[in-house]
Amino acid sequence: MEESARPAAGETNTEFIRTSCKSTTYPNLCFSSLSSRSNAIGVSPQLLAHESLTVSLETAQSTSAMMLKLAYSQGMAPREVGAMRDCVEELSDAVSGIKKSLGEMKELRGKDFDLKMNDIQTWVSAALTDEDTCTEGFAGKVMNGKVKTVVREKILEVAHMTSNALALINSLAALHG
Numbered sequence: 001m002e003e004s005a006r007p008a009a010g011e012t013n014t015e016f017i018r019t020s021c022k023s024t025t026y027p028n029l030c031f032s033s034l035s036s037r038s039n040a041i042g043v044s045p046q047l048l049a050h051e052s053l054t055v056s057l058e059t060a061q062s063t064s065a066m067m068l069k070l071a072y073s074q075g076m077a078p079r080e081v082g083a084m085r086d087c088v089e090e091l092s093d094a095v096s097g098i099k100k101s102l103g104e105m106k107e108l109r110g111k112d113f114d115l116k117m118n119d120i121q122t123w124v125s126a127a128l129t130d131e132d133t134c135t136e137g138f139a140g141k142v143m144n145g146k147v148k149t150v151v152r153e154k155i156l157e158v159a160h161m162t163s164n165a166l167a168l169i170n171s172l173a174a175l176h177g
Contacts, residue, residue, distance in 0.1 A: 014038050016038075018035075020036070020168060022113065023171050046172055047110060049169045052161070052168045052169075053098055054171075058100065060091055060094050064088050065156040066154060067088050067091070069083075071084035076147070084151070097123040100123050101124050135156065138151055
């Protein structure tokens, strides 16, 4: 079990978030996306995991909305529009998995903890796969230029947020195990 997963005596909410984020792949993004929510998180690993999922959900939803607008804007080639729509569909699946996970997080206690945690880990992993699949649509020469760059950056941000959420969920599972 990682030392960073348990709050130290007297550790502030912000220090707890910073320490916990060290177990993620993208610790700077983790901290910057969660530090403003330190009052809601306190020093609770469960609330930290919940808030990281919430941030991932919000980012996925706003990215999906941006992509829908772009897909219906003028001047995009049919292949570009197709890649955008496919990506929006993948993001929709990811959003669905994250929402299910957030619902299950609220029920995460008692004798069913391990089963529920397993479900959450599975759904968040699947959401990450959906996001990765989306980025593949923008590989190669399907798209060029500014739109590709903007979309790819936003999708990577969503994937990095979800990756961080999964790491914090895995830390929470390890605390319980």
